Amino acid sequence: MGTVTGPDATVIGAAIAALFGLVSGGVSSWLVYWAQTRKRSDELFGAALGFLDHGSQRRNVGIARLRLYMREYPSYDKDVCAEVLVGTAIYLLLESEQKGKAHELLNLDRIMKILLSELEPSDVTRASYESLGNALKSRLEMKDRKPEEGLWLDDGKLEGWKVSVEKLMKRGA
Numbered sequence: 001m002g003t004v005t006g007p008d009a010t011v012i013g014a015a016i017a018a019l020f021g022l023v024s025g026g027v028s029s030w031l032v033y034w035a036q037t038r039k040r041s042d043e044l045f046g047a048a049l050g051f052l053d054h055g056s057q058r059r060n061v062g063i064a065r066l067r068l069y070m071r072e073y074p075s076y077d078k079d080v081c082a083e084v085l086v087g088t089a090i091y092l093l094l095e096s097e098q099k100g101k102a103h104e105l106l107n108l109d110r111i112m113k114i115l116l117s118e119l120e121p122s123d124v125t126r127a128s129y130e131s132l133g134n135a136l137k138s139r140l141e142m143k144d145r146k147p148e149e150g151l152w153l154d155d156g157k158l159e160g161w162k163v164s165v166e167k168l169m170k171r172g173a
Contacts, residue, residue: 056104059088063110070118079124085111086128090135093150100152108151116164120171129169136162 066085070076089111098104121129139150139158146152 056098056101056107059107060103063107063114067114070114078119079122082115082119082121082125083128085115085119086125086132089115089132093135093139093153095149096151097149098151099146105151105153108153112161116161116168121168126169129165133162133165133169136165 066081070081089108092098092104092108092111096104115129115132119125136158139153140155140162145155
């Protein structure tokens with residue numbers, strides 16, 4: 001085996017430099033893409049949360065944005081999503097002054113569907129799901145079906161949600 005000299009060494013050196021440039025360029029591009037994706041993910045999640053704490057129409061948009069976030073970013077933090085949605089559901093069940101407004105009833109239906117079929121209690125969210133179950137139980141125990149605070153819901157819907165929460169809690173125990 002001889003040593004490489006002259007033009008051959010130059011060609012080999014150029015090929016190595018080009019390969020290094022391609023690899024480092026590819027890694028740099030991937031890192032930029034990843035950072036932009038993460039930034040977009042964080043912005044979408046933050047925007048969704050910002051919409052959940054206002055009136056019913058903004059809550060409607062927040063639920064849609066949160067579902068979009070959950071679909072586009074499958075590695076999202078399920079616990080944070082569950083905690084926020086449980087809190088919103090409890091507010092609608094016990095505190096909302098929207099009474100029987102169809103748009104807010106729809107918001108609660110959508111939230112409960114996410115909580116009961118797309119998310120599940122974890123060690124982190126177990127207490128929140130228990131609070132949701134207690135809120136549902138509390139509503140079922142109320143004598144007045146049309147309370148001053150909290151959405152007006154029929155017993156069948158409340159009972160169905162309560163049973164579903166109980167099943168989720170048993171499954172995750």
